Amino acid sequence: MDAASLATVESELRRAIVGVECRVPVAGGEREFINLDHAASTPPFVAVLAAVNALAPWYANVHRGAGFKARMSTSAFESAREEIHRFLGADPRDDVTLFTRNTTDAVNHLAGILEFDRESVVLVSGMEHHSNDLPWRRVARVIHVDLTPDGAIDEADLQGKLHHWRGKVRLLAVTGASNVTGLLNPIHRYARWAHAAGAEIVVDAAQLAAHRPIRMHQGPAADHLDYVVFSGHKVYAPFGVGVLAGPRRRLERGAPYQVGGGTVDLVDRQSVSWTSLPDREEGGTPCVIGAVALAAATREYLRLGWDSIKDQERRVARQAWDALGQIPGLTLYAVSPVDRLGVIAFNLEGKPHALVAAILNHEWGIGTRSGCFCAHPYLQHLLEIDDGRMAMIRAEIASGDRSGIPGAVRVSFGLGTTLEEVRTLVTALSEISQGRHRHDYLLDRATGDCLPKGVSDSAYSHLMAGSHA
Numbered sequence: 190m191d192a193a194s195l196a197t198v199e200s201e202l203r204r205a206i207v208g209v210e211c212r213v214p215v216a217g218g219e220r221e222f223i224n225l226d227h228a229a230s231t232p233p234f235v236a237v238l239a240a241v242n243a244l245a246p247w248y249a250n251v252h253r254g255a256g257f258k259a260r261m262s263t264s265a266f267e268s269a270r271e272e273i274h275r276f277l278g279a280d281p282r283d284d285v286t287l288f289t290r291n292t293t294d295a296v297n298h299l300a301g302i303l304e305f306d307r308e309s310v311v312l313v314s315g316m317e318h319h320s321n322d323l324p325w326r327r328v329a330r331v332i333h334v335d336l337t338p339d340g341a342i343d344e345a346d347l348q349g350k351l352h353h354w355r356g357k358v359r360l361l362a363v364t365g366a367s368n369v370t371g372l373l374n375p376i377h378r379y380a381r382w383a384h385a386a387g388a389e390i391v392v393d394a395a396q397l398a399a400h401r402p403i404r405m406h407q408g409p410a411a412d413h414l415d416y417v418v419f420s421g422h423k424v425y426a427p428f429g430v431g432v433l434a435g436p437r438r439r440l441e442r443g444a445p446y447q448v449g450g451g452t453v454d455l456v457d458r459q460s461v462s463w464t465s466l467p468d469r470e471e472g473g474t475p476c477v478i479g480a481v482a483l484a485a486a487t488r489e490y491l492r493l494g495w496d497s498i499k500d501q502e503r504r505v506a507r508q509a510w511d512a513l514g515q516i517p518g519l520t521l522y523a524v525s526p527v528d529r530l531g532v533i534a535f536n537l538e539g540k541p542h543a544l545v546a547a548i549l550n551h552e553w554g555i556g557t558r559s560g561c562f563c564a565h566p567y568l569q570h571l572l573e574i575d576d577g578r579m580a581m582i583r584a585e586i587a588s589g590d591r592s593g594i595p596g597a598v599r600v601s602f603g604l605g606t607t608l609e610e611v612r613t614l615v616t617a618l619s620e621i622s623q624g625r626h627r628h629d630y631l632l633d634r635a636t637g638d639c640l641p642k643g644v645s646d647s648a649y650s651h652l653m654a655g656s657h658a
């Protein structure tokens with residue numbers, strides 16, 4: 190693509206997103222905010238907000254309502270489910286798409302449905318977000334898959350463990366893309382290996398879904414993904430839903446994970462007949478607006494086109510990798526030469542991660558995140574922290590001091606991130622690396638956060654007009 194076409198794609202992607210032009214206060218004035226925190230959450234697409242506004246006047250509770258609005262809402266809710274099902278390439282007959290609150294809820298939900306016991310082995314990759322690790326520790330015997338020194342999944346270890354635990358291993362839990370390093374995992378290949386060992390696979394697509402198309406049933410049958418989970422708020426539909434998709438025959442077992450309204454066909458004082466999926470696993474009033482918003486986001490992805498999205502993101506990520514790597518004293522993590530998303534973790538020598546993130550925000554209007562990104566075991570590996578040091582940090586936290594929590598700074602690019610924004614980031618980090626900043630900063634021991642002296646966020650609440658009482 191030539192420069193002019195690339196600029197057109199860039200501005201089309203930017204126009205699709207709400208709030209890209211917001212200005213924020215910084216030391217000595219204000220700037221257009223540079224959002225480099227998309228891995229945490231994304232603003233709505235313009236089209237998503239329009240869909241929410243279109244539904245709002247017609248909104249009512251779904252399912253058994255006889256009124257016109259209830260019927261309209263039910264139809265919108267069930268159409269949204271079908272669209273998301275198709276977006277995931279789920280099997281039209283055998284799979285079911287369930288709405289949850291978010292990815293965390295979806296994984297807990299799945300762990301609650303699959304009938305594991307302490308003999309059941311779940312292999313969990315060492316790069317997982319806590320949400321695809323801790324729920325499995327509750328219900329099964331978790332064995333972690335090792336990582337290579339540069340932070341990728343150690344495939345020899347994965348294959349070795351699948352072989353060793355054959356007959357006992359029931360599930361491989363793996364992320365489609367790391368929320369720390371952006372590394373993309375070859376999930377269909379891992380699915381094939383898991384199936385050959387008699388296990389299923391759950392793919393945490395919380396990061397992947399925002400950047401790459403997902404086809405649950407792509408290629409040979411053995412490569413299919415059994416379960417996929419993701420969150421609306423990471424795909425430009427931040428209205429409170431997540432998704433769990435998987436085979437109906439596996440998800441419709443025993444009693445529902447959560448029992449209550451909507452999960453039954455008939456109840457008397459002694460007995461209950463559970464209803465069928467999806468209602469059976471969506472107890473209580475579902476988040477209809479969130480589901481409709483998420484379906485609108487999937488349509489927007491298809492309209493914008495995966496090729497344009499991938500090209501633009503790769504271009505931005507490549508430029509960022511190359512330029513960040515040139516900054517003296519900046520360490521990049523997981524420098525393996527594999528395909529990756531625009532999610533980059535780094536540290537600046539001699540500067541606490543919380544301080545770097547605070548300066549980026551308060552002086553450059555660049556929103557990033559710092560810490561361990563809910564992936565402590567992965568950060569422990571990347572930062573080469575031994576168990577003794579982890580124990581010391583645990584003791585410090587127990588005594589109320591979070592100032593020594595290790596971590597990194599993370600920048601994560603979205604559909605609207607531009608090369609210009611990356612250039613500003615690189616300039617900012619070069620300045621910070623040389624000790625140049627305007628404010629004095631205080632590290633709050635209780636929270637581990639860094640704040641400039643005398644600056645308070647609450648002074649700016651008027652910027653979100655109407656959002657505060």
Ligand SMILES: Cc1ncc(COP(=O)(O)O)c(C=O)c1O
Pocket residue numbers: 228229291292293294318320321364366367368393395396420431
């Ligand atoms: C890879 C990954 N998995 C799971 C989650 C949890 O998602 P949620 O907070 O929407 O439940 C996140 C959130 O950052 C994530 O990045």
